[in-house]
Amino acid sequence: MSFNRSAFNRGVAHVSPLIPGVIPFGLMAGAVPVEAGVSPAMAVFMSVFVFAGASQLAIVQLVSDNASYVTILLAALVINLRFAMYSASMAPHFKGLEKPSRLYSPYLLTDQGFALSVNHFNDCQGPYYKLWYYLGISLPLWVLWQVCTLTGAILGAGIPPEWSLDFAIPLVFLSLVVPAVKDRSMLVAALVSAVVATAIYPVSSSTAILAGALSGVVSAYAFDRIYGYDGVC
Amino acid sequence: MMESAEFGDVWLYFWVFLIAAGTYLIRLSFIYWFSDRTPNVQTQRVLSFIPAAALSAIIFPAIVNQGGELAISFDNHRLFALLVALVVAWLTKNTLAVLGVGMATLWVIDFLL
Numbered sequence: 001m002s003f004n005r006s007a008f009n010r011g012v013a014h015v016s017p018l019i020p021g022v023i024p025f026g027l028m029a030g031a032v033p034v035e036a037g038v039s040p041a042m043a044v045f046m047s048v049f050v051f052a053g054a055s056q057l058a059i060v061q062l063v064s065d066n067a068s069y070v071t072i073l074l075a076a077l078v079i080n081l082r083f084a085m086y087s088a089s090m091a092p093h094f095k096g097l098e099k100p101s102r103l104y105s106p107y108l109l110t111d112q113g114f115a116l117s118v119n120h121f122n123d124c125q126g127p128y129y130k131l132w133y134y135l136g137i138s139l140p141l142w143v144l145w146q147v148c149t150l151t152g153a154i155l156g157a158g159i160p161p162e163w164s165l166d167f168a169i170p171l172v173f174l175s176l177v178v179p180a181v182k183d184r185s186m187l188v189a190a191l192v193s194a195v196v197a198t199a200i201y202p203v204s205s206s207t208a209i210l211a212g213a214l215s216g217v218v219s220a221y222a223f224d225r226i227y228g229y230d231g232v233c
Numbered sequence: 234m235m236e237s238a239e240f241g242d243v244w245l246y247f248w249v250f251l252i253a254a255g256t257y258l259i260r261l262s263f264i265y266w267f268s269d270r271t272p273n274v275q276t277q278r279v280l281s282f283i284p285a286a287a288l289s290a291i292i293f294p295a296i297v298n299q300g301g302e303l304a305i306s307f308d309n310h311r312l313f314a315l316l317v318a319l320v321v322a323w324l325t326k327n328t329l330a331v332l333g334v335g336m337a338t339l340w341v342i343d344f345l346l
Contacts, residue, residue: 216286
């Protein structure tokens with residue numbers, strides 16, 4: 001548990017270049033909900049408790065669409081299922097830590113924290129070095145995220161509707177999807193999902209997301225089986 | 234359970250709290266509980282499809298369908314701006330560029346037409 005200053009500082013140094021990319025996303029996570037009709041308190045509540053930008057914006061869009069609460073719950077959790085993958089990658093590195101550290105540290109798990117950590121970790125580092133490096137990345141991101149959400153929530157009330165700020169939600173998602181499509185199967189997942197969800201949407205906007213996502217994943221898996229997947233990402 | 238969500242509804246806090254709890258449990262999963270059981274390659278592969286599939290299902294339907302029907306034409310300003318942003322995303326892989334160009338395209342078309 002003892003503080004490893006050099007590991008923490010190294011984490012801070014490695015996360016600093018990512019900060020300019022996080023700020024606008026954080027401002028959006030505050031401003032877009034408020035602009036859509038959420039109270040600033042709810043926008044901050046989401047950032048503190050959920051602490052996962054893509055699902056926060058998805059919640060706002062689905063509430064705007066008057067989806068059912070169950071659909072919103074499932075859709076948000078499906079979007080956040082990627083954290084299971086990150087958790088699995090981090091687990092071997094955190095195995096030597098005592099329980100309290102393994103209990104609180106996952107709350108701070110983000111796309112950035114996972115990606116930088118897994119890139120940096122090697123067998124010569126002990127679990128506490130790894131924990132403090134990860135915290136050096138994650139704690140600044142957490143503080144930044146809360147400050148940006150609060151700022152965005154306060155500013156959001158003053159943004160006129162003609163600015164179509166809600167359009168930022170699909171744009172942010174687009175910038176997340178495109179780099180995620182790393183091979184043909186991923187492309188199949190994205191395309192099938194988009195087509196199926198769009199086709200079902202006029203009938204039931206609630207079903208559209210889940211049916212789209214599920215058919216996308218199943219098609220991509222089938223594509224893998226038919227055309228082969230060599231195990232290289 | 235199946236009633237539709239509204240922004241002013243106090244129940245929204247309850248459901249967001251459930252989402253927060255579920256998200257925390259997902260993050261906790263392997264680090265806390267199954268640190269000895271890393272998922273096999275197949276499972277990891279299926280998990281890796283989820284972000285692209287889930288986000289696509291949220292991006293496109295609300296933009297392609299306008300007013301309850303398919304709207305694939307230049308009259309659909311948002312669809313046009315989204316396609317421009319898609320090209321920018323593919324070329325730059327830069328969130329700021331996608332946001333900037335996408336929003337600016339929509340503002341310009343809305344202003345001109």
